[in-house]
Structure formats: structure tokens, C-alpha cells
Amino acid sequence: GAGVSQTPSNKVTEKGKYVELRCDPISGHTALYWYRQSLGQGPEFLIYFQGTGAADDSGLPNDRFFAVRPEGSVSTLKIQRTERGDSAVYLCASSFTGPNTGELFFGEGSRLTVL
Amino acid sequence: GENVEQHPSTLSVQEGDSAVIKCTYSDSASNYFPWYKQELGKRPQLIIDIRSNVGEKKDQRIAVTLNKTAKHFSLHITETQPEDSAVYFCAASKTGNQFYFGTGTSLTVIP
Numbered sequence: 153g154a155g156v157s158q159t160p161s162n163k164v165t166e167k168g169k170y171v172e173l174r175c176d177p178i179s180g181h182t183a184l185y186w187y188r189q190s191l192g193q194g195p196e197f198l199i200y201f202q203g204t205g206a207a208d209d210s211g212l213p214n215d216r217f218f219a220v221r222p223e224g225s226v227s228t229l230k231i232q233r234t235e236r237g238d239s240a241v242y243l244c245a246s247s248f249t250g251p252n253t254g255e256l257f258f259g260e261g262s263r264l265t266v267l
Numbered sequence: 268g269e270n271v272e273q274h275p276s277t278l279s280v281q282e283g284d285s286a287v288i289k290c291t292y293s294d295s296a297s298n299y300f301p302w303y304k305q306e307l308g309k310r311p312q313l314i315i316d317i318r319s320n321v322g323e324k325k326d327q328r329i330a331v332t333l334n335k336t337a338k339h340f341s342l343h344i345t346e347t348q349p350e351d352s353a354v355y356f357c358a359a360s361k362t363g364n365q366f367y368f369g370t371g372t373s374l375t376v377i378p
Contacts, residue, residue: 187368193370194273194368194369194370194371195311195356195368196368197366197367200365207364210268211365243311254299254316255301255313255316256301256303256311256358256366258310258311258312260309260310
């Protein structure tokens with residue numbers, strides 16, 4: 153597809169379980185971002201990849217959260233020992249990093265509910 | 268890191284009136300300021316952006332102004348229409364870095 157694709161669109165899990173959220177960015181976009189959005193709030197930065205490496209992971213709330221992008225395209229956000237406070241919409245975005253560019257293209261998000 | 272503040276959190280206007288949303292940022296090195304519109308249950312989408320080398324940009328009924336000295340930027344929507352009702356987010360970024368978002372403004376245009 154032409155846009156940013158995120159799966160699953162909805163995930164319900166129990167407290168303490170492990171979850172993976174996947175993001176497939178727009179082809180050719182070197183930058184990939186993960187954000188978390190709670191109801192009524194703005195997107196909260198989690199981690200930013202430039203190619204395969206995490207350029208900035210300062211937004212990850214704790215060591216239960218981890219993200220990878222092994223081939224510089226698809227990324228997976230991994231959450232261990234989920235807690236009820238992790239419930240949110242997890243947004244992925246990508247951008248083409250180049251001169252006079254910068255627009256973020258968002259996916260539809262993965263809604264995570266931890267019971 | 269960057270801190271972006273956005274006001275007001277909610278805004279109601281009559282159809283045809285203007286709406287103004289304001290944001291401030293803390294990092295003087297930020298040089299790119301986009302505005303995103305998010306309709307209920309939808310993804311945020313870019314509506315207009317401005318770079319630090321210009322002070323104002325306009326696109327039909329939407330305009331953005333930037334005051335680098337004061338570190339604030341504003342979104343102006345004129346002749347508002349019901350379909351403008353949504354949550355609007357400002358953001359700030361510097362080249363090669365992540366984007367920091369404001370907390371959002373819920374705009375309601377009353378027919």
C-alpha cells in the first residue's frame with residue numbers, strides 16, 4: 153500500500169502479558185517514529201529510527217518497552233509485562249529525511265487495551 | 268528536550284468566524300513547525316507547516332505565523348466551516364530529530 157500500515161489495529165491483552173505492535177512505513181522513508189497517544193492528549197514521543205538504528209529512544213518510559221527495525225523498513229514495538237497504564241493508541245509515523253522535507257505520515261494506530 | 272505548549276485546549280466558534288490556536292516552544296534550535304488535524308478515530312494529517320526562515324505561510328483559509336524571537340507560532344483558520352471541527356496539534360522539530368507535539372486543541376464549529 154501507499155501509506156503507513158500498522159498491525160494489529162486493536163489488541164486486547166491481560167496485565168503481565170507480552171505484546172508486539174508492527175509498523176510498515178512508506179517505501180523509501182528512512183525515518184520512523186513511534187508515538188503513544190492517550191485519550192485527549194497529543195502524541196507522546198517514544199522512539200525514533202534513522203535507518204536501522206535508534207537515533208533517539210529517550211521517550212521510552214521504562215525498560216519494558218523496546219523497539220527494533222532490523223532491516224531499516226518494518227519496525228516492531230515490543231512491550232513486556234504489560235500494565236493497565238500502557239493502554240493507549242500507539243501511532244507509527246514515517247518521513248523521508250531530505251532537503252526541505254519533514255512531513256510525518258502517520259498510520260492508523262494500534263489501540264492497545266490492557267485488562 | 269523540546270517543550271511545546273498549546274492553547275486553548277478547547278475552542279468553539281460560530282460558522283464563518285475565525286479560529287486562532289497558539290503554541291510556544293522552548294528549544295531555539297527548532298526549525299520546523301507543522302500543524303496536524305486529527306478527526307475522531309482517524310490518524311493525524313498535516314494541514315500546513317512553516318520553517319524558521321519564513322514568518323508567515325498561507326494556504327487558502329489556513330495560515331500559520333512564526334515569531335522566532337518569542338518562540339511562538341499560531342494557526343489561523345478563517346471563514347470556519349463545520350468540517351473544520353477536529354483536534355489540532357502543533358509540533359516542533361529540528362533537522363534530523365524527532366517531533367514534539369502540543370497537547371491539542373479541540374475545535375468545534377457551530378453551524
